Each structure stands twice: as C-alpha cells, then as structure tokens.
Amino acid sequence: MTEFQTLSGLINKYIYNNQLSVLATLRETKLMKNLYYLLLISILTLASCKTQQITTPQDQQSKLDITQMQGGMWVPSELEGMNETEMRILGSNMSASDIYDTTKPSLKDAVVHFNGGCTAEIISDQGLLLTNHHCGYGAIQSHSSTENDYLKDGYWAENKSGELPNPGMTVTFVVRMDNVTNQMFQGTKGVTNADLEKILNKNREALKKTITIERDQKVTVKSFSNGNQFYLIVTENFKDIRFVGAPPSSIGKFGADTDNWMWPRHSGDFSLFRIYADKNNNPAEYSKDNVPYKPKHFLPISLDGVETGDFTLVFGFPGRTDEYLPAVAINQIVHKLNPEKIAIRETSLAIMDKYMRKDEKIKLQYASKFAGIANYWKKWIGESQGLIQSKAVEKKRALETEFQTIVKEKGLTQYNTIFSDFNKLYEEYGEAAQARDYWVEVVYRNVELLNLTFRLYQLEQTYKNKGEKAFAKARDEFVKGKEGFYKNFNAKLDQEVFAKLMYMYDARYPKTRISEEYRVKLWNESAEKAYANTKLTSYDGLKRVLKGTGKQVFENLNKDKAYQIGSAYSEKFFKELNPNFYAVKDKLDVVQKLYSKALQEVFPNKRFFPDANSTLRVTYGQVKGYSPKDGMEYLPVSYLDGIIEKYVPGDYEFDVSQKLQDLYATKDYGQYHYNGKIPVNFIGTNHTTGGNSGSPVLDAHGNLIGLNFDRVWEGTMSDYNYDANICRNIMVDARYILFIIDKYAGASHLIDEMKLVHPKK
Ligand code: ARG
Numbered sequence: 001m002t003e004f005q006t007l008s009g010l011i012n013k014y015i016y017n018n019q020l021s022v023l024a025t026l027r028e029t030k031l032m033k034n035l036y037y038l039l040l041i042s043i044l045t046l047a048s049c050k051t052q053q054i055t056t057p058q059d060q061q062s063k064l065d066i067t068q069m070q071g072g073m074w075v076p077s078e079l080e081g082m083n084e085t086e087m088r089i090l091g092s093n094m095s096a097s098d099i100y101d102t103t104k105p106s107l108k109d110a111v112v113h114f115n116g117g118c119t120a121e122i123i124s125d126q127g128l129l130l131t132n133h134h135c136g137y138g139a140i141q142s143h144s145s146t147e148n149d150y151l152k153d154g155y156w157a158e159n160k161s162g163e164l165p166n167p168g169m170t171v172t173f174v175v176r177m178d179n180v181t182n183q184m185f186q187g188t189k190g191v192t193n194a195d196l197e198k199i200l201n202k203n204r205e206a207l208k209k210t211i212t213i214e215r216d217q218k219v220t221v222k223s224f225s226n227g228n229q230f231y232l233i234v235t236e237n238f239k240d241i242r243f244v245g246a247p248p249s250s251i252g253k254f255g256a257d258t259d260n261w262m263w264p265r266h267s268g269d270f271s272l273f274r275i276y277a278d279k280n281n282n283p284a285e286y287s288k289d290n291v292p293y294k295p296k297h298f299l300p301i302s303l304d305g306v307e308t309g310d311f312t313l314v315f316g317f318p319g320r321t322d323e324y325l326p327a328v329a330i331n332q333i334v335h336k337l338n339p340e341k342i343a344i345r346e347t348s349l350a351i352m353d354k355y356m357r358k359d360e361k362i363k364l365q366y367a368s369k370f371a372g373i374a375n376y377w378k379k380w381i382g383e384s385q386g387l388i389q390s391k392a393v394e395k396k397r398a399l400e401t402e403f404q405t406i407v408k409e410k411g412l413t414q415y416n417t418i419f420s421d422f423n424k425l426y427e428e429y430g431e432a433a434q435a436r437d438y439w440v441e442v443v444y445r446n447v448e449l450l451n452l453t454f455r456l457y458q459l460e461q462t463y464k465n466k467g468e469k470a471f472a473k474a475r476d477e478f479v480k481g482k483e484g485f486y487k488n489f490n491a492k493l494d495q496e497v498f499a500k501l502m503y504m505y506d507a508r509y510p511k512t513r514i515s516e517e518y519r520v521k522l523w524n525e526s527a528e529k530a531y532a533n534t535k536l537t538s539y540d541g542l543k544r545v546l547k548g549t550g551k552q553v554f555e556n557l558n559k560d561k562a563y564q565i566g567s568a569y570s571e572k573f574f575k576e577l578n579p580n581f582y583a584v585k586d587k588l589d590v591v592q593k594l595y596s597k598a599l600q601e602v603f604p605n606k607r608f609f610p611d612a613n614s615t616l617r618v619t620y621g622q623v624k625g626y627s628p629k630d631g632m633e634y635l636p637v638s639y640l641d642g643i644i645e646k647y648v649p650g651d652y653e654f655d656v657s658q659k660l661q662d663l664y665a666t667k668d669y670g671q672y673h674y675n676g677k678i679p680v681n682f683i684g685t686n687h688t689t690g691g692n693s694g695s696p697v698l699d700a701h702g703n704l705i706g707l708n709f710d711r712v713w714e715g716t717m718s719d720y721n722y723d724a725n726i727c728r729n730i731m732v733d734a735r736y737i738l739f740i741i742d743k744y745a746g747a748s749h750l751i752d753e754m755k756l757v758h759p760k761k
C-alpha cells in the first residue's frame with residue numbers, strides 16, 4: 001500500500017485547506033471550537049468515504065497536508081477534542097478515555113517512568129516491564145562480572161527466582177494529572193514577579209492539601225508552558241524492580257556509536273524487568289516475599305506490524321524541549337553554543353579513541369564513557385545541521401515579524417518589548433552560558449580527575465558548613481562509591497585529556513597574554529605536574545588522603561596539586577559562573593513566559609503544546625520514511641537482512657553472533673516474520689525527545705507495535721524545531737523483540753505471559 005492509499009492520505013487537500021482556514025477563525029470561541037471539531041469530524045467521514053475509491057495521480061497531488069497534525073507532546077488528561085479528532089484523522093480508533101482515564105483502567109496504567117530517566121511499559125498481567133537496553137544498561141552492568149558478563153552474553157532468567165533485584169531502582173506510575181492553572185493563579189492579578197512566587201507557593205501548598213492520597217503516593221504541582229500553566233500530578237512509586245532479561249550488546253546495541261542517531265538502523269535496543277509488590281499488590285521495598293505486580297492494564301502485542309501511513313502513538317516521559325525559543329536563541333545555539341561544546345567533546349573523544357584502539361583493557365574501561373560523551377556530541381552536530389537546513393532561524397524570524405504586526409494591529413502593547421528584551425538579554429546570555437558550558441564540559445564532563453576534585457570540593461563544603469560528623473558520613477559514602485570509578489580509570493589517558501582541554505579552556509578565557517605555543521607547553525607541563533603530584537589517581541591514594549578528621553583531610557588535600565587546580569575551578573563555578581548564568585537566565589525566563597503566553601493570544605489558531613518537562617505525554621504520528629537529501633528517499637522499515645549486510649566479524653559495533661546468523665540462514669522465524677523477513681526497526685513522525693526512550697509505540701487500537709529508542713540525525717533538531725517533513729523517531733519493531741526472546745533466547749515462558757494479537761486480521 002502506498003502512502004496515498006491510506007485513510008488520511010486520501011483526504012482532499014483543497015477541501016481540507018479551505019475548511020481549515022474557516023476552522024482557524026472558528027477556533028477562537030468555545031462554541032466555535034465545538035463547531036471546529038464537528039467540521040474536522042465531517043472531514044474524517046469524507047475521508048473514510050474516499051478510501052473506497054481508486055487512487056489516481058490527481059488524488060496523489062491533492063493529498064492532505066496532515067503534517068500540520070503531527071508534532072507536539074500532549075498532556076494525556078486533555079486529549080478530548082482537538083487531539084482526539086486529529087488522532088482519528090491520522091487513523092486511530094481510540095477515544096481519549098481509552099488512553100487516559102482515572103475512573104477505569106486505561107493505557108496510562110501500563111506506562112511508567114523508569115528510574116527517573118526513561119520510560120517503560122507493562123506487557124503482561126504479571127508486571128513484566130519492557131524498556132530499552134540502553135535504559136537498563138547500568139543495571140545489567142551491575143549484575144555482570146568477567147565470568148558472567150550479561151552485557152556481552154545477554155541474560156534470561158529461567159524462572160521468577162532467577163529475576164535479579166536492583167537496589168535503588170524505581171518505577172513511577174501517574175495516578176492522575178489535573179489542570180490547576182486557575183487555582184494556582186488565584187490572587188495573582190497585578191502582582192509583581194517577586195510576590196508572584198510567594199502566592200504561587202501558597203496556592204500550591206493549599207492545593208496539595210485538597211488531595212487525599214493513598215500510601216506511597218505523592219502529589220506535586222508542576223509548572224508547564226514556561227510557568228503559564230500548572231498541573232497537579234499524583235504519582236505512585238514501586239521499589240522492588242527485578243531484572244528479567246536482555247539480549248547481548250551485539251543485539252541490544254548493534255551499530256553502537258556509528259549507527260547512533262542514524263537511519264537505517266538495526267538495533268534490538270530492549271531489556272526486560274518486572275515490578276514486584278507486596279501481598280496486597282502495593283509498592284514495597286525489596287523482599288523475597290514480594291510477588292509479581294498485578295497491573296490495572298497491560299499492553300497486548302500486535303503481530304501484524306506496520307506499514308507506511310499506519311497510525312502510531314508514543315506514550316512516555318519526554319525530558320525537555322524548547323520549542324518556543326525566539327530566532328535569536330536558535331541562532332546562538334547554532335553559531336555560538338553548539339560549536340564549542342562539539343569541539344571540546346571532539347578533542348576528548350579523539351584522545352579516548354587513540355588509547356582505546358591501542359589497548360584492549362582501556363577499550364573496556366572507556367566503552368561506556370565514550371558512548372555517553374559521543375551521544376550528545378553527535379546529537380549536537382545533527383541538531384545544528386538540521387536547524388540550518390530547515391531554515392529554523394528564518395522561519396522563526398518570519399513568525400516574529402507576523403507576531404509584531406498583529407501585536408501592533410490589535411494594540412497589544414504589553415508585548416511591545418518582547419523582542420528587544422530578548423535581543424538584549426541573549427547578548428548577555430551567550431557569554432554567560434558559554435562560560436558555564438566550558439566549565440561543565442571540561443571540568444565536569446570530560447576530565448575525570450577534575451570531576452573528582454569537584455566532588456571533593458563539595459565534600460569540603462559539607463565539612464565547612466556542617467562539621468565533622470556530617471563530613472565523616474559523607475566521606476564514607478563517597479569513598480565507597482568511588483571504587484567503580486577507579487576500576488575504569490586510566491591516569492595517562494586522562495592526563496592527556498586534561499592537558500588538551502585545559503589548554504582550550506585557557507585559550508578561550510585567557511588570564512595572561514601568551515603565545516599559543518607557550519600556552520600548549522604550559523598546560524602540558526601543568527598536567528604532568530598535577531598528575532605526578534596527586535594521590536587522587538589511585539583508589540588507595542584516595543582512601544589514604546581522605547583518612548582522618550575533616551580538618552586533617554582538607555589540610556592535606558589543599559596541598560595536593562590536582563586538588564589545588566580543581567578546587568579553584570569549582571569555586572569559580574559556584575562564585576562566578578553559575579550565578580552569572582542564572583542572573584540572565586532568570587530574566588530570560590520572565591520574557592519567555594510572557595512570549596509563550598503571547599504566542600497563544602496572537603495566534604489563536606495555531607496548535608501549542610507545553611514543552612516537555614519529564615511529565616507523562618502523548619505524541620502521535622504515522623509510520624513514514626523521509627528524504628534526507630535531494631535525490632534520496634529512506635524506507636520506513638529495516639530488516640534482519642540489513643544486520644547481515646552490516647556484519648563485520650569481531651568488530652565491537654557490528655559483530656553478529658553465530659546464533660543469529662544461524663537463525664537467519666535457516667529462516668527459523670516462527671510467527672514473527674513479515675513476508676518471510678524479520679522486521680527490526682521502523683521510523684515515524686512522532687515527536688519525541690530524551691526520556692522517551694523505552695516508550696511504548698501503540699497502534700490504532702492501543703496494542704504495542706514497537707519500542708521507541710532514538711531519532712534520526714537530520715531530525716534531532718526537533719527539540720527546538722519539530723518539522724514533520726524530516727523529524728523521525730526510531731523504534732524497535734515488536735516482532736523483533738518477540739523473535740529474539742523466543743527464537744534467539746529460547747525464553748518462550750516469557751512469551752507465554754504475553755498477549756499476542758492480530759488486530760489487522
Ligand atoms: N541516541 C540515543 C538517545 O539519546 C541513545 C542510544 C544509546 N546508544 C548509544 N550508542 N549511545 O539517548
């Protein structure tokens with residue numbers, strides 16, 4: 001089936017556009033809003049009639065521009081109306097209350113925030129959880145040893161007693177999300193910004209008291225839309241989460257850094273956990289007496305797969321987007337902030353790479369750190385390119401010109417100075433943000449010894465502010481926590497990173513006027529001295545230097561060469577870089593809040609969603625390829641055949657296990673193939689960001705069809721400028737997950753727990 005044969009693709013563009021412009025004016029009043037939905041529904045009916053017809057080239061030309069309905073991360077408790085209608089036009093069969101309801105089980109009851117950073121979903125009536133391999137990575141690593149390397153070989157619990165506890169791991173359900181904007185703004189009319197915070201805090205506390213919560217539930221009132229909206233959110237935390245299984249990294253991380261943020265992709269990026277509860281099905285700390293959690297809802301899994309044009313819904317916890325920044329901010333990200341962060345990481349990655357290639361042990365020690373640093377390095381490059389190619393700055397400028405014209409016409413004088421304020425503040429912000437970025441990238445992120453000294457500096461503050469007892473406790477924890485750090489630390493490598501990065505830092509913010517040549521020499525010598533005259537490069541050294549009272553410890557430590565440098569830079573961060581940054585950031589936040597509000601008032605017909613803020617959201621779209629460049633077209637689904645094509649024997653990124661090769665050779669695919677091929681990954685127009693990893697991808701009926709894990713290179717700019725023409729999220733096909741669990745791992749007992757369905761048949 002081609003794209004144009006799908007329901008939405010057949011809607012006549014002429015009708016759509018003409019009706020939309022009518023609709024646009026209609027959306028201004030509440031009554032008119034209802035009419036708007038009615039009209040959208042009539043388009044829907046018309047469209048479904050047209051699906052019966054045979055397509056002609058004319059139909060194709062007049063296809064509906066449904067890109068306008070994609071993009072956005074919507075609040076699940078407010079889907080009724082516009083979102084529900086748009087979803088139906090895109091092919092959904094679900095009502096808003098199928099997705100979110102507080103009076104009966106709904107999809108939201110199967111979606112959890114996984115350990116605060118990712119998303120996961122329940123796929124059996126015994127609390128079986130599915131998330132990404134890269135989200136479970138730390139846990140998998142913590143259960144691994146050289147004899148039992150679960151990262152390398154994978155792991156599959158044979159029964160419940162083989163499921164491994166993960167102290168400290170939590171998953172969080174959303175019990176309810178209520179819009180409390182009006183209540184929060186009560187009594188705030190005409191008050192100044194300073195007083196506003198106080199009133200908001202008072203209202204927040206009062207609101208929280210109106211909610212009776214059950215044991216283990218938590219109420220928060222969170223700001224949305226840059227402080228223009230507020231939601232009261234009740235959550236419930238489960239704490240006994242056990243590791244059930246994961247494929248080897250050669251499947252879970254296939255393609256590693258080379259393929260990261262790229263399409264076509266072939267990664268089996270999934271892992272399995274299970275929620276345990278006490279005998280009453282309530283959250284509880286780990287206990288061997290706990291039992292598998294009985295969920296309110298779990299997701300059936302579709303065996304029918306996807307094709308171009310299919311409706312997709314991604315339900316998860318996106319971390320952060322900044323979709324409403326002004327042009328001046330985007331310009332600054334592209335031309336000022338991203339390039340230097342990229343350059344710093346590039347330097348450090350090149351050094352790591354050099355050492356990793358020479359030494360097998362270093363390669364193991366630094367693989368995960370390398371991947372972590374490379375992840376956003378690569379993202380920023382793609383992001384900047386995408387922002388340039390999509391002309392994001394020019395588009396924002398055009399919008400701003402229109403904005404100013406309407407502001408003038410309507411006499412909305414309160415918005416007159418928004419852009420002059422932005423321009424002035426972003427000038428200051430650029431410098432402050434860049435100075436802070438340098439510190440973060442060099443001291444905090446890339447030079448491991450400096451990161452260590454930063455943590456020690458914080459320990460020194462604990463000692464100074466809270467005294468000996470607090471220090472002793474914090475120190476013991478610190479020492480215990482650092483064993484792993486030293487297992488994976490190579491001082492020679494880190495010294496070279498120090499020398500190069502500190503040179504870059506010093507050249508950018510010079511304290512003295514010296515020649516570049518001399519500056520290089522200076523930092524090489526300084527690195528030499530610092531690493532030769534510190535106890536901090538070995539675990540024994542650290543333990544020795546931290547022995548004794550706080551007074552003794554810091555007397556000694558302040559004579560340590562590396563600590564002297566590190567603590568001076570840490571002090572600089574707290575006394576200068578961070579305060580300077582927030583002095584402007586706080587002012588910018590006030591203007592951004594006003595601008596976000598103004599945008600909705602000035603363009604009442606445009607769709608505005610609140611930026612991601614790690615709360616539960618719904619985004620929807622369609623399975624769709626894209627054209628990365630003129631003359632190129634990407635298909636939306638990849639297959640096992642592509643894994644075999646990419647196979648490089650023994651390579652750390654592209655090796656393929658014998659077992660998978662055998663399954664491919666014998667075509668032992670069971671019920672998981674599509675026309676004799678195993679689908680691996682697919683892409684769609686869903687608007688996702690970091691935190692959406694592990695999110696369930698649902699079909700028109702709420703069945704699981706995939707697992708979100710990444711985005712395409714050309715579209716990573718979606719955090720600032722979602723564009724349905726080029727932004728794609730990348731998902732693991734549910735059938736690949738089932739195939740690996742069943743045929744590769746032989747863990748059919750897990751398949752037996754699940755509910756496999758055929759919605760298309
Ligand atoms: N790009 C994915 C997301 O930001 C991460 C995928 C993990 N894989 C990797 N090679 N780092 O987080």
Ligand code: ASP
Pocket residue numbers: 118688689690691692693694709710711
């Ligand atoms: N890989 C990301 C995550 O870990 C998802 C993304 O940024 O698209 O959440």
